[in-house]
Amino acid sequence: MSGNARVVHKESNISLALFVVLAMNVLSYTVVFGVALCAAYILINVRVLARINKTDLSLLGQLSMPLAMMLIVGLVLGLVNHNDTYDMLKDAYFFIKVLIYLTFGYVFFQKNPAIVIVRTFIWFGIAVSILYVLLLIGFIASEMVDVSSVDRYRKSIPDLPYDPLMSIALLLFVMPRTGLLGRNALFISLLQSVAVVSTLSRLSLLILFAVFAMYVKMKLKLSRGLFMLPLMLSVVGVVSIIVIFEPGKHEDSVGGQLLFKISNVFNETLSSDFKDRQAIIENWRAYEALQGVIKFSLGSRTEQLFGHGFGALTDIGFEIKLGGVVRSDIPIFHNGYVFLLVKLGLLGMLLYSLFIYGIYSQMKKFRKKFWKGEFNQLAKGVRITMGVLIFFLIAITAVFFGIFNNAIFNNLVILLVMLLLYYGNTLTRGVEERSMRPSAVRPR
Secondary structure, three states: OOHHHHHHHHHHHHHHHHHHHHHHHOOOOOHHHHHHHHHHHHHHOHHHHHOOOHHHHHHHHHHHHHHHHHHHHHHHHHHHOOOOHHHHHHHHHHHHHHHHHHHHHHHHHHHOOHHHHHHHHHHHHHHHHHHHHHHHHHHHHHOOOOHHHHHHHHHHOOOOOOHHHHHHHHHHHOOOOOHHHHHOHHHHHHHHHHHHHHOOOHHHHHHHHHHHHHHHHHHHOOOHHHHHHHHHHHHHHHHHHHHHHOHHHOOOOHHHHHHHHHHOHHHHHHOOOOOOHHHHHHOHHHHHHHHHHHHHHHOOHHHHHHOOOOOOOEEEEEEEEEOOEEEEEEOOOOOHHHHHHHHHHHHHHHHHHHHHHHHHHHHHHHHOOOOOOHHHHHHHHHHHHHHHHHHHHHHHHHHOOHHHOOOOOHHHHHHHHHHHHHHHHHHHHHHHHHHOOHHHOOOO
């Protein structure tokens, strides 16, 4: 086998291994196998962790330490308060899972070429997009499409993992403009957008809009002022349409139903209409969040500071079917911030804020190391992608339990640490190598 053939064979094996892990992480009933594979990979390549350098130690420390501290505090308080063992271990699993993914992302990146990893994430997002487009085509072919069928379609498909959105961001901002993916980045991104739009997910549409808005800003090299004006006009336009057309009265059309879902987002999360059980079910996320805040506010000073520990349950006053099980209490909240307040108190909120700040501070620190030129453009692309992911992370924590969600955001954690390493290490090494050339020495 020639040298080039061996390289291609190795890269194919790398892509296949990562593809399998990514695939397992998006299905709730296979996530545990994905976690196990990641843990096994870490153990097999544990020597990589022994060779960790100062820069990477800072990165892993800023991301892992807040989560590790939350894990320890939650377990200790859960034991002290004699919380149910099953619920306590289930809460702990969400944090252990994230820590494993962070470490896996670090180890896998150190052992494999960055561009192969980026390509694999992109191809996986394309595969997921194709699957959802096929589901949409199959549904349209099987029955007459009307408003009621739109609702049936959303219930018949699995929750869209956010890998297509990550794939689009990588295509537009990170992938070099060479090869099949690079030369057709915009076209492939638009095709993937069909899958994202087909789910009628409000958060997905918001993130998709943000990604393309940043792409337009970068391509046209707009100043911040010129960029913000059309952005604000777009927001005002959507709000105006919602106010003028009152989509709640036009749910007999697909467009009206989508506008109603957008306009109803605040009712679902912030509503105070709980006059009967039907109203509670319709505004469930707002109701469960309210019950969590009440539990937090009624706690002792110590409980408000440190929470009730993992396994703590929040009583809702009546029985309801949650996750296929009839319960009268809430084990997990859709709102990740409320989850942190109840389980880990203000300390949990502080530590999670440090986790988010750790990502931002790494971006800010590495940004100062790059000269203008060939590496600056790549750094800018990675930085924009990271900015979109941070915004995404903050938003999804409020509505989908964030990175602690059992399935649909797992790959986001792996991508976060890989992009930071790519940003911090690969680009820095490139700049250092360039600075060794005579032509790269700056005049004094």
